[in-house]
Amino acid sequence: ATTLRGYADARGTKIGAAVADGPLRNESAYTTVLDREFNSLTAENAMKWDALEPNRGSYDWAAADRLVDRAAAHNQGVRGHTLVWHSQLPSWLKNGNFSASELNTILKKHIDTTVGRYKGRVYAWDVVNEAFDENGTMRRNSLWQEKLGTGHIANALRWAHAADPSAKLYINDYNIEADNAKSDGLYDLARQLLAQGVPLDGIGFQSHFVVGQVPSSMKANLKRFSDLGLEVSVTELDVRIPLPASSAELDQQSADYKTASENCLGVPRCAGVTVWGVTDKYSWIPGTFNGYGAALPYNGSYAAKPAYTGLSKGL
Numbered sequence: 372a373t374t375l376r377g378y379a380d381a382r383g384t385k386i387g388a389a390v391a392d393g394p395l396r397n398e399s400a401y402t403t404v405l406d407r408e409f410n411s412l413t414a415e416n417a418m419k420w421d422a423l424e425p426n427r428g429s430y431d432w433a434a435a436d437r438l439v440d441r442a443a444a445h446n447q448g449v450r451g452h453t454l455v456w457h458s459q460l461p462s463w464l465k466n467g468n469f470s471a472s473e474l475n476t477i478l479k480k481h482i483d484t485t486v487g488r489y490k491g492r493v494y495a496w497d498v499v500n501e502a503f504d505e506n507g508t509m510r511r512n513s514l515w516q517e518k519l520g521t522g523h524i525a526n527a528l529r530w531a532h533a534a535d536p537s538a539k540l541y542i543n544d545y546n547i548e549a550d551n552a553k554s555d556g557l558y559d560l561a562r563q564l565l566a567q568g569v570p571l572d573g574i575g576f577q578s579h580f581v582v583g584q585v586p587s588s589m590k591a592n593l594k595r596f597s598d599l600g601l602e603v604s605v606t607e608l609d610v611r612i613p614l615p616a617s618s619a620e621l622d623q624q625s626a627d628y629k630t631a632s633e634n635c636l637g638v639p640r641c642a643g644v645t646v647w648g649v650t651d652k653y654s655w656i657p658g659t660f661n662g663y664g665a666a667l668p669y670n671g672s673y674a675a676k677p678a679y680t681g682l683s684k685g686l
């Protein structure tokens with residue numbers, strides 16, 4: 372095998388990329404890499420609530436359908452991202468001052484509609500995204516947590532399971548890769564949900580890392596979740612570098628990609644690794660982390676970086 376996809380297929384695992392709709396529509400260099408290197412796709416934004424239902428009751432499925440159709444045409448799986456999140460909510464929902472019972476109905480309808488539409492075509496859903504604060508308690512600045520309490524998580528998983536019984540259902544978060552207060556909080560919740568028979572199948576470790584800082588406890592931490600019988604996946608891997616990136620940093624980044632992917636694939640029930648983008652040209656990093664960039668396996672001209680080789684060695 373000489374592509375990421377080839378290595379992942381040979382190993383029976385997934386190598387995914389987050390896909391931006393703009394270049395998917397009109398940039399052949401982008402789609403060429405996507406088709407050749409990846410066997411799983413995640414919509415970077417197109418399946419978020421603000422994209423799907425910008426006005427209440429009026430849905431725009433165009434970009435999400437484009438991704439799902441394209442994946443089918445190229446023999447790729449789809450990870451659905453994401454159903455319950457405090458961020459990227461449409462303003463009608465964020466500012467609607469709904470009661471708890473109204474929000475419960477609205478959330479159930481969103482999950483029924485979205486999971487139902489892609490039933491059988493999405494192999495895993497990030498049902499719940501970023502539900503924790505750094506200290507391991509439930510996130511306070513979330514509409515869902517604030518109005519519905521922690522019970523909304525079990526409800527969301529049950530509704531998603533009813534809408535597509537074959538999709539693997541995930542809780543996804545960042546800064547949970549290490550054994551720390553936040554991953555401890557999630558671990559406790561996961562155990563409780565499983566004990567209650569809630570259909571939780573996996574944990575998604577976003578893995579937005581800084582160069583040289585893949586946590587040393589990552590593999591052991593993923594293993595404790597897999598020991599609960601859960602799948603684990605790296606869902607949003609990138610490794611940001613203070614700009615301009617030196618060649619030493621690009622080499623360290625390569626080692627980090629290898630380590631991060633090995634940390635997942637070396638654990639039982641690792642379902643695969645997804646990188647949060649393809650090329651540095653469209654990465655979310657420079658717009659979010661001031662002074663950082665160069666976080667992905669391909670540079671802005673679609674040349675494979677050392678990180679590409681590191682990632683391929685980790686697969």
Ligand code: XIL
Pocket residue numbers: 415416500577607655
């Ligand atoms: C990011 C996208 O990459 C950006 O394009 C968008 O403006 C904001 O969201 N954690 C997540 C992802 O779960 O959905 C986020 O994606 C990155 C952090």
